[in-house]
Amino acid sequence: MLCARSSFPNISDSANIAQRESRIMTTRPLYRWFYLCIVLLLALPSGLFANGVSSSQEQVRIGVLAKRGEEKTYARWDATAIYLGQKLPGYHFEILPLDFDEIHAAVENRRVEFVLANSAFYVDLEVRYGVSRLATLKNRHGEDSFTVFAGTIIARADRSDIRTLGDLRGKHFTAVDERSFGGFHMAWRELSEAGIDPYRDFSQLDMAGTHDAVVYRVLDRLADAGTVRSDTLERMTREGNIDLAQLRVLAPRSNPNFPFLHSTRLYPEWPFARVRGVSDALAQQVAIALLEMPEESEVARISDTRGWTIPHEYQPVHDCLKALRISPYQDYGQVSTWGAIRRLWRWALFGAILLTFGTLSTLFLMRLNRKLTDSRAALASAHQGLEDQVARRTRELEVSNRQLTQEITEHQRAEAALSEERTKLELITSNLGAGFAVISRDYRTLMANKVIKDIFGEVEGQTCYQCYNQRDSVCPDCGVRKIFEEGLEFSTHEQCGYDAQGKEIWSQIIATPLRDESGEVRAAIEVVVPITERKRAEQELRNALQEAEEARERVDNIVKSVINGLIVTDISGTIISINRVASEMLNVSGEQVIGTKAEELFSVHGLTQEFSAFLETAKMDSISWEFELPAKEAGSVKVYQAWASAMRNQQGGVTGRVVVILDVTKDRELTRLKDSFISMAAHELHTPLTAIIGYSELLLEAEQNDSPIGEHRKDFLQEILDKGMFLSRMVDELLDVSRIESGQTTPLQLRAANLFELLEKTVNRYRQFSPGHRFVLKGSGAEQSCPQIDAERIVQVLENLFGNAIKYSPGGGDVEVSLSHSDGNCLVSVKDAGIGMTEEEVARVFDRFYRSENVDPTVRGLGLGMCIARQIITSHGGQIWVESRPEEGTKVSFTLPMEQSRQHE
Structure with a gap:
């Protein structure tokens, strides 16, 4: 439908408002309480779950222009009402949604104490009913906030015939409402300046x-x-409701400080205003509460804002309404008779004076011309004329006096109103939790509140950079400079300055322009928020975080350096840490398994249930669990033992599990070897004992029965002696092993001995013992070597090495024995041409009870010889090592120092 030109309504439907008020506390939608619950939870300590409004609380209604409907208005602004109720415990705030037809009646009839409407409605209400603004809304956009907005003129992007405002002539145009400032008036002004009258030049306006x-x-x-x-x-x-690519913005404008698409000038955002009659104390408390609302608070997020700021200058809105000649400026430009008199009375007075002067001059000339003929008549006429002039002049002066009195009265009223506003402003700024100052264009402080003076002293009349920063020139990042030189509408930054005592102080500076009626920036408003404590807290937090990070790194280093596997899980069994050893044991990547369930580490090995049961039992006590996993070498396994315990916080509550995994493969192998050794030792002991017992029984029987044994008696005794000596050597070896396990050194009887002669005697004995092997002895110039040694112990080592060379060279061959000097040591080497050993066997050749699996089982031995040999050599201060390859023989070498200490003597 076509719309006729109209102004804002002066009369609204009071019945609708009363009906809306009656259902505020009764019939609101259920989803609205979802938003309220968030704020109510924040208010638990204050007891806001009480039912209803306390009888001691005064009810305060906030009328809100419902531009998107009643329910969305409740959802957006109820949290703000609750916030104000928390800040002002003596009051209960309620939101009253009002449409375009209801807002005037609500203000006129005092049905609301505060009003939140668009900028045009505020200007109209200010002129008509004397409402006054307390704060300006900061609109939220991502992480930024904006206190200005504009209008956007749109058309479909596929309409090639509509690209400029001029193309709209004769088109069908739609707006929000005739009384909507952002939804019609802003665009109307731009269209009017483009030569388009919406009520005349559109084919249809709805x-x-x-x-x-x-x-x-x-x-x-x-x-x-x-x-x-x-x-x-x-x-x-x-919100996902439209595709922006389907629309085109007509006459687009750009502003680096305003990111939204727009086609019109920028105007200040919605103000929060009080209705005439509301007490100054309540208005002041509400203003302070709104200005103190944190930008990232839940209340600001629900209202889709970033809180509130000090009230802006709304002169641009006045200019727009004047240009459109709509309420309250529908009669703007028309001059009344009384108005003409008020404007032109000085010129009228000046004209009257001129007219009087001309008349007097004329009369004076007439009087001179008639003086000779009728002086009396002329005198009488002049006297009568003078009286008439005096009377007329008196009447004119009375009119002038009345006009002057009226002007003086109006001027006094204006000064009183200005004084009242100044008092209110000083009252508000003095109770702000931040500093407030007005800075002139030459950067001098025109006004400052108590907070500024308490920090920086008396600053009025001084430049801001001298007072705050003790500088001789404007600060590079000064927000006031950006307001004056770059034309910004808003600027904020943090800076470090000095207080009156020269102490360093951090402040957050918020600057906005202060304009006159023509819109020209005359000064700047600075809000100074002290943030020294916050900066100190931030530094302490950074230090604490750094210390925590260093502690975490130390813990990580400790965890990484642990030689055992370590897995840490939370209470649900999710892995939060695993060290390198555990990753290698389980053949997984540590980074990939973080955040997964610990059971999954064992699922590939079919041990999920066993591990889950292990962790479940660990909830009550520390336990162990032994399991096997395939080793990297094909066909072999690794045996692991896991220990789990609960991880508790300072209150004793269980927060997770710590699992330590030990590789016990060698321990289990050592146990197996010990068991094998016991069996073998029993067999080794049983054979000579049987012989000893057998020969002893024969000798005893012969002695009892006088049986002749003749020449066999000596053989029997020799056999008993040999078997006894064999048992004695075996017992000595077991005692040596016992010393090794207990950490004791082998006792030595050190004497200077010719090592070559000792080798030669031992070699000669083994040449007779094993004629199938050819022993070769080489001196290499070391025949006179006489180190301090325990000869018996060295012979024990040589016998073990020679015996091994014979045992593992079953086919005979050369056994090369050499003696040489090397770096102040005697170097002895025994090399055979036997079956040799693999690298794995060489690595374990010095282990207790170890015997190669490739050894002929008929070859006797306990697996202790090489272990004891190493203990004897190291007790002499020397070293022993083995070099071997399969089928290439084995070479065993050891060193003995020429200068032997006497600690073992």
């Missing part, structure tokens, strides 16, 4: 009721073009 409805009508081709508030397109795109 109102959709809401901003979203305007966008949908344009997209659905129900209108050719439309206008909405500046952030509507971005919000609907973010």
Whole structure:
């Protein structure tokens, strides 16, 4: 439908408002309480779960222009009302959604104490009913906030015939409402300046009721073009309701400090205003509470804002309404008779004076011309004329006096109103928790509140950079400079300055322009928020985080350096840490398994249930669990033992599990070898004992029965002696092993001895013992070597080496024995041409009870010889090592120092 030009309504439906008020506490939608619960949870310590409004609380209503409908208004602003109730415990705040037709009646009839509406409604209410602004809304956009907004004129992107404002002539245009500032008035002003009258030049002009409805009508081709508030397109795109690529913005403007798509000038955001009659104390408390609302608070997030700021200058809104000649400026430009008199009375007075002067001059000339003929008549006439002039002049002066008195009265009223506003401003700024100052264009402080003076002393009349930073020039990052030189509408930054005592102090500086009626920036407003404590807390936090990081690194290094596997899980069994040893044991990547269930580490090995049961038992006590996993070498396994214990916090609560995994493969192998050794030792002991017992029984029987044994008696005794000596050597070896296990050194009887002669005697004895092997002895110039040694112990080592060379060379061959000097040591080497050993066997040749699996089982031995040999050589201060390859023989070498200490004597 076509809309006729109109101004804001002066009369609204009071019945609708009363009906809306009656259902505020009774019939609100259920989903609205979802938002309220978030804020109510924050208020638990304050007891806000009490039912209803306390009888001691005064109810305060906030009328809100419901531009997107009643329910969305509740959802957005109820949290703010609850926030104000928390800040002002003596009051209970309620939101009263009002449409365009209801807001005037609500203010006029005092049904609300505060009002939140668009900027045009505020200007109209200010002029008509004397409402006054307390704060300006900071609109949220991501991490930024904006206190200005604009209008956006849109058309479908596929309409090639609509690209400029001039193309809208004769088109169907839709807006939000005739009384919507962002949804119609801003665009109307731009269209008017482009030569387009919406009521005359459009084929059809209709109102959709809401901003979203305007966008949908344009997209659905129900209108050719439309206008909405500046952030509507971005919000609907973010909500997923529209595709922004389907729309075109007409006459787009750009502003580096305003990111939204817009086509019009920028105007200040919605103000929060008080209605005339509300007490100054309540208004002051509400203003302070709004200004103190944190930007990232839950209340600000629910209202889709970043809180509130000091009230802006709304002169641009006045200029817009004047240009459109709509309420309250519908009569703007028309001059009344009384107005003409007020404007031109000085010129009228000046004209009257001129007229009087001309008349007097004329009369004076007439009097001179008639003086000779009728002096008396002329005198009488002049006297009568003078009386008439005096009377007329008196009347004119009375009129002038009345006008002057009226002007003086109006001027006094204006000064009283200005004084009242100044008092209110000083009262508000003095109770702010931040500093407040007005800075002139030459950077001098015109006014400062108590907070500024307490910190920086008396600053009025001084430059801001001298007072705050003790500088001789403007600060490089000064927000006031950006306001003056770059034309910014808002600037904020942090800076380090000095207080009156020269102490360093950190502040957050917020600067906004202060404009005169023409919109020219005359000064700047600075809000100074002390943040020294916050900076100190941030530094302490950084230090604490650094210390925590260093502690974590130390713990990580400790965990990584642990030689056993280590797995740490949370209470649910999820892995939060695993060291390198455990990763290698389980053949997994530590980075990949973090965040997975610990049971999954064992699932590939089929041990999931066993590990889960192990962890479950560990909830009560520390336990162990032994399991086997395939080793890297094909066909072999590794035996592991896991220990688990609960990880507890300072209160004793279980927060997770710590699992330590030990590789016990060698321990189990040593146990197996010990068991094998016991069996073998029993066999080795049994054979000579049987012989000793047998020969002893024969000798005893012969002695008892006088049986002749003759020449066999000596053989029997020799056999008993040999078997006894064999048992004695075996017992000595076991005692040596016992000393090794207990950490004791082998006792030595050190004497100077010719090592070559000792080798030669031992070699000669073994040449007779094993004629199938050819022993070769080489001196290499070391025949006279006489180190301090225990000869018996060295012979024990040589016998073990020669015996091994014979045992592992079953086919005979050469056994090369050499003696040489090397770096102050005697070097002895025994090399055979036997079956040799693998690298794995060489690595274990000095282990207790170890015997190669490739050894002929008929070859006797306990697996202790090489272990004892190493202990004897190291006790002499020397070293022993083995070099061997399969089928290439084995070479065993050891060193003995020429200068032997006497610690073992």
